[in-house]
Amino acid sequence: MDLQAVKRRYNIIGNSEKLNHALSTAIRVANTDLTVLIQGESGVGKEVFSKLIHQLSPRKHNDFIAINCAAIPAGTINSELFGHEKGAFTGATNERRGYFETVNGGTIFLDEVGEMPLDTQAYLLRVLENGEFIRVGSSKVKKTDVRIIAATNVDLKDKVKEKKFREDLYYRLSTVPIYIPPLRERPEDIIILFKKFARDIAEKYNSPTIKLDDEAQILIRNYNWPGNIRELKNVVEKLSVLSDDRLITAEKLIEIVPDIRNRNLPVSFDKNSAEKINDRDLIYKFLFDMKKDISELKTLFYDIVSANDLDLPSIRNIDHDAMKDHLPINDFENKLDEFENKLEVNIPKERSIVVPKTHENENYEVEILDDNLNLEEMEKQMIVKALKKHNGKRRAAAKDLGVSERTLYRKLNEYKIGL
Numbered sequence: 001m002d003l004q005a006v007k008r009r010y011n012i013i014g015n016s017e018k019l020n021h022a023l024s025t026a027i028r029v030a031n032t033d034l035t036v037l038i039q040g041e042s043g044v045g046k047e048v049f050s051k052l053i054h055q056l057s058p059r060k061h062n063d064f065i066a067i068n069c070a071a072i073p074a075g076t077i078n079s080e081l082f083g084h085e086k087g088a089f090t091g092a093t094n095e096r097r098g099y100f101e102t103v104n105g106g107t108i109f110l111d112e113v114g115e116m117p118l119d120t121q122a123y124l125l126r127v128l129e130n131g132e133f134i135r136v137g138s139s140k141v142k143k144t145d146v147r148i149i150a151a152t153n154v155d156l157k158d159k160v161k162e163k164k165f166r167e168d169l170y171y172r173l174s175t176v177p178i179y180i181p182p183l184r185e186r187p188e189d190i191i192i193l194f195k196k197f198a199r200d201i202a203e204k205y206n207s208p209t210i211k212l213d214d215e216a217q218i219l220i221r222n223y224n225w226p227g228n229i230r231e232l233k234n235v236v237e238k239l240s241v242l243s244d245d246r247l248i249t250a251e252k253l254i255e256i257v258p259d260i261r262n263r264n265l266p267v268s269f270d271k272n273s274a275e276k277i278n279d280r281d282l283i284y285k286f287l288f289d290m291k292k293d294i295s296e297l298k299t300l301f302y303d304i305v306s307a308n309d310l311d312l313p314s315i316r317n318i319d320h321d322a323m324k325d326h327l328p329i330n331d332f333e334n335k336l337d338e339f340e341n342k343l344e345v346n347i348p349k350e351r352s353i354v355v356p357k358t359h360e361n362e363n364y365e366v367e368i369l370d371d372n373l374n375l376e377e378m379e380k381q382m383i384v385k386a387l388k389k390h391n392g393k394r395r396a397a398a399k400d401l402g403v404s405e406r407t408l409y410r411k412l413n414e415y416k417i418g419l
């Protein structure tokens, strides 16, 4: 079965290169009896992959069982896996078959295999090497045919160094390693996963599907997702239930999921210290405050324009498309001049501007008076200075002044500067 068909059949979402690579390896190895070691952070889909490998294997009609090695007490794990004889230990009133007996012919998924006790590791190695095991309290060797898929969210090599994991077992398990990348390494998958979960939940509760606005999408894509797909699923569920609005804005998202501001920064910066997180929070707060300030300024600006009856050309008359198009550079500068001219607000000279009351507690006036003239005078002086400095060379003077040659030319005419 090809990659896309497997995705469709097993509801695997994502199309990043890294995910596709992991999935192709899983498909290729499924057909064999080889031991597979799936590595990846919590919530990336290790269990999903293990089931898929079993389903695509010749063992698919036999049992599949998932065992979390970290969740079973060290005292009972051997008995759970290999079984025990009656009277093997206090409380063993009956004999019991372990998973290696009951799942014979099937697949055992050993999750968090790095947490397995050392003695159990020795018994597991024996099963992997020749299919042999012994029940606890017995001396009789039994045979089993079980395929092992192991998973870990820690680096087993570190465990080997710490002498908490057998090196020989590590090599035996990692015959075929599969690495499932965390979401932050495949941001292109995040939005499609979000959409898929949003649709699923809408269907489940028979309600309209939630959507993210552009800013919310940026936050979702840049979050570090420590809990990966499991966490993303929870976030979608939370938003679907807690938001009245079906269009989720950045503000709403932060309100419902405050953690979303923890950005996925390059690893070298991401030391996760409280200080760093604070910095990120501050930057975000700053950006949002700035956005608010800008919209308040816009409102104030339009209020001032209308309160003073100022002559402002309608923005709609400006040819935005012409501005955006890839114009030759000269033509672009012409357009820019035109644009600037159109934007000039025609403020009657020697008049004061009234700031509408709604924006301040007290009504205050801004004196303009001769400021315009002063500015013009200053500009004129700057131009003369620049031209002198560059011996009358307009190109150099314009560059120094930070304007185009054309603008300088226009100003020279305007101020009647003859040089």
Ligand SMILES: Nc1ncnc2c1ncn2[C@@H]1O[C@H](COP(=O)(O)OP(=O)(O)O)[C@@H](O)[C@H]1O
Pocket: 011, 012, 013, 014, 040, 041, 042, 043, 044, 045, 046, 047, 048, 049, 229, 230, 233
């Ligand atoms: N590629 C994927 N597409 C859709 N859902 C996924 C995908 N990978 C994982 N999931 C879902 O994410 C959750 C966590 O997956 P799981 O396999 O339990 O992760 P892990 O075992 O790595 O902690 C599950 O609900 C699973 O169905």
Ligand SMILES: [Mg+2]
Pocket: 043, 046, 047, 111
């Ligand atoms: Mg898991």
